[in-house]
Amino acid sequence: MRRERPRIVVTSVIGGRVKQSSLTGGGQYIGGNVKLSGLRCGKGDHWLYLGKDVHQRQRVGEVLGLEKLWPLEDRLHRVASTLRQPFLDFVAMAGEGQRDAIAWRSSAIAWKSWGASDLFLLVCYLRVGIDVIQEAVSRHLSLVLIVEDPWLFEQLKGNCHAQPDIEFLRGEGLLKHKAEAAILGVARRVWWLLRMVWYGIQQKFCSGRGFSPPKTPTVALYSYPALPNICESGGWNDPVLPDLDRLLQNIGYDVIRFSDPQCWGLERQLGERVDYFRPLILYSTLSSLISALFSLLWSKKTILSHVADLDIRRLIEREWWLESGRSAVCRYKIFYQCLTAMLRSGSWRWVVFPYENQPWEKLLVQCARELGIRTAGIQHVPLSVYSLSFFLGEGESSHMPLPDVLFTSGPYAQKVFEDGGIPHERLMMCGSIRHAHLADQSSNGHATRLNSAPLTEILVGLPLDIYTTRHLLAAIASAFPQGGRQENIRFHVKAHPRRPLDINCLGFPAVEAPVSFEDALRHCGLVIFVGSTVGPEAVAWGRMALRYRPELLLNLDQSEVYGDLIPSCTDGTFRKTVLGLVRSQRNPPPVEHVKAVTDQIFAPFNRDLVTEIFRA
CATH class of the missing domain: 3.40.1010 (Cobalt-precorrin-4 Transmethylase; domain 1)
Incomplete structure (x- = not known):
């Protein structure tokens, strides 16, 4: 036959x-x-x-x-x-090959971020x-x-x-998608202009005119406004770079915080703090907003159409059309213009910011460099080799606006940055300022602070990315449709603070974990995570962790340095791996191993080194 x-x-x-x-x-x-x-x-x-x-x-x-x-x-x-x-x-x-540096550095393709x-x-x-x-x-x-x-x-x-x-x-x-992007682009730019004009009016009314350029040596410190950052009596809580303002003030600098022009929602609170917080929208004018409205996009004509041996010309075209459907280039253009207006007058010595190599950071460095002001970026999150925005291609360091000093959180980040094209002379390992509690724990030899908890109680730490979250929840629902009841296990789901979700709409029975990560860990002996710092932090606290890698998404695994200390699973092996860990009653990694690895990514904060750099 x-x-x-x-x-x-x-x-x-x-x-x-x-x-x-x-x-x-x-x-x-x-x-x-x-x-x-x-x-x-x-x-x-x-x-x-x-x-x-x-x-x-x-x-x-x-x-x-x-x-x-x-x-x-x-x-x-x-x-x-x-x-x-x-x-x-x-x-x-x-x-x-791009003529308009601001348009290119504002683009998603140049950003290279998964988000x-x-x-x-x-x-x-x-x-x-x-x-x-x-x-x-x-x-x-x-x-x-x-x-x-x-x-x-x-x-x-x-x-x-x-x-x-x-x-x-x-x-x-593709015609329908091109037409949709063109229409959306015009509508979103117009809506952006109207919102920015209204926000500017509100913020200028709340802040008044009671501020002037600094007359003494001053550091401009980037801060993202959020309600939890607002303290009583006019104070400010910075969860990303805690106590850095005090360190700089002890050196002898005044510190003025500033934020993206497009950070609306806290106009009154920021207006009350105008003596030390300057929303950049205060430096906008109607003419600068209109100028940003008509910003041009990057040119796709000068871009090669291949990655390795793959022809990707349609995918490059996709990037351009998606960019045309957004108002991002307007946002970054007005950021550059407002920051230039702020830094042009006054006794500014440094501009300091949490480093992720986002578009606004490149424009910040470009602006400060043009005005002769030094810049310092502080790496505040653990790295994955697929966090592509942190890394450079061949020869890119010659035209990429990198900070004068890039403070790294540990030996692993230092090595990964160097391997990723960042010039060695710009790197300075100062330890982790954001995760100082973990670094102190490790240096003091107290990596296991929590009492033991049953492995049958499983904490699921959800990431910020909504698609990765959906894949993880779908993997659990497929492997344990009854939420583990038949297997005598229970899932405690902890949503990302910026991605709340309904615990009753997960696709499987589960309980909601406490808001505090430490409290959540107290009840759970096993932690499942993907693309976040949950895994490294759980291991540092003395818990077993399981790394989930979705088959159709790139896992931005910030626990790579832990290697086999943290086992991994995919969609196909999820159930087998989870049950294997639970039934094996496997102990957490040895304290000395955890300490050695934790020191690689969360080194103790070297206050003396940072002080020396800023005094130079």
């Missing part, structure tokens, strides 16, 4: 749209549907979904059969490891899709590949057009 020829079918989600915030966000293709009629998998067939929407993927699985899902396991991360440096080099080269751009993730999807197709062809397997993003679908179609064994079903094209 003649063997039926394997069928490779690539289809896309249609009828939806790419959702993003008006300022940042890589975007997710929401809504829409997948036409699966006639695509039901037969015996030996497989399917694969490439996209971030875990619920859409689950719906596809219900039709095609979850047992037919092509296993990825850690393939995406292996691909990302291979493409990471070529991608950084691609962005570095793209920046060299601002999906470009690197989509490049990895592209590589995975091509590899899986080629593997299916070589193994004579039938495959249905569902591609969530329409731009990725068109790119994959272009890259595989010469292969006759692949059938691309008709997509919806």
Whole structure:
């Protein structure tokens, strides 16, 4: 009997749209549907979904059969490891050809952050899709590949057009998405202007005119206004750089905090603190706002179309159109103009900020450098090698506005920064100011402060990223639909402070963890985390931790330095790994091992070194 020829079918989600915030966000293709009629998998067939929407993927699985899902396991991360440096080099080269430095440094593509751009993730999807197709062809397997993003679908179609064994079903094209971005871009810019004018009026009314340029040596300290930062009697609590203002004042500087021009909501409170807090909107004018409104975007004509051997021209086009649908460039242009107006007059000596290499930070350094003012960035979060915004491509340090001094939190960050292209002479290891409690714990040899707790009580620490959160919750719901009741385990879910959620809408029974992280840890012997500092902090407190790595998202794992001290699991191994840890009654990592690793990322804060740098 003649063997039926394997069928490779690539289809896309249609009828939806790419959702993003008006300022940042890589975007997710929401809504829409997948036409699966006639695509039901037969015996030996497989399917694969490439996209971030875990619920859409689950719906596809219900039709095609979850047992037919092509296993990825850690393939995406292996691909990302291979493409990471070529991608950084691609962005570095793209920046060299840009004439408008502010437009380029304001862009999501130059930022490289997972929260601002999906470009690197989509490049990895592209590589995975091509590899899986080629593997299916070589193994004579039938495959249905569902591609969530329409731009990725068109790119994959272009890259595989010469292969006759692949059938691309008709997509919806890109014209609709370009038109939507163009309309949204105009509307969002106009709305941005109206909001900024109104916010400026309110803040200037609340702050009055009772401030003048500093006459004594002064440090400008960036602070993000939030209600928990407001203290009684006119004080300020800085959770990111605690007590740094006192250190600088003890050296002899005055300290004036400042914030992004687009930080509305606390006008009255900031107005009451105008003697030491300057919202940059106070330095805006109607003409500067209108000038920012008409800011141009970065040029896509000067950018090469390849990362390594992958043609990504459609994905570059996607970035440009998404950028055109946002008002981000307006925001960063007015930031640069207002900061220039503030720093142009007065006795400013330093500008200090928490370092993440965001667009506003690059513009801050550019502005200060033009005015002859020194800058210092302070690394305040542990790093992942996939936190691409922190790292540079080949030759990028020559034109990237880096701070004069970059304070790092420990030996690991120091090494990763150096390996990532930051010049050695700019780096200064001062220890962790934000996580000083963990650093002090480690240096004093008291890494296990908490009493033991049962491993059957499991704390789930959710990250800021909503898509990673959804993947983790979906993995738990799939592995433990009854919330672990049948297995005699219980999940305590702790939402990120900036991402509250309804404990009754998780997809499985769970209890809400206390707001205090330390209180939450007291009741739980095992902590599951993804893409946050929850894992390292839990281990430092003497708890077992489990690192979850979603198969379709890049895990910004800030616990890489811990290696095998923290076990890992994927979607496919989630249930087996969790039950294995619970039933093994495995002890937390030895105190001496935890101390050695914790010292690598949370070194004790060296106050004398910081004082010496700022006195120089």
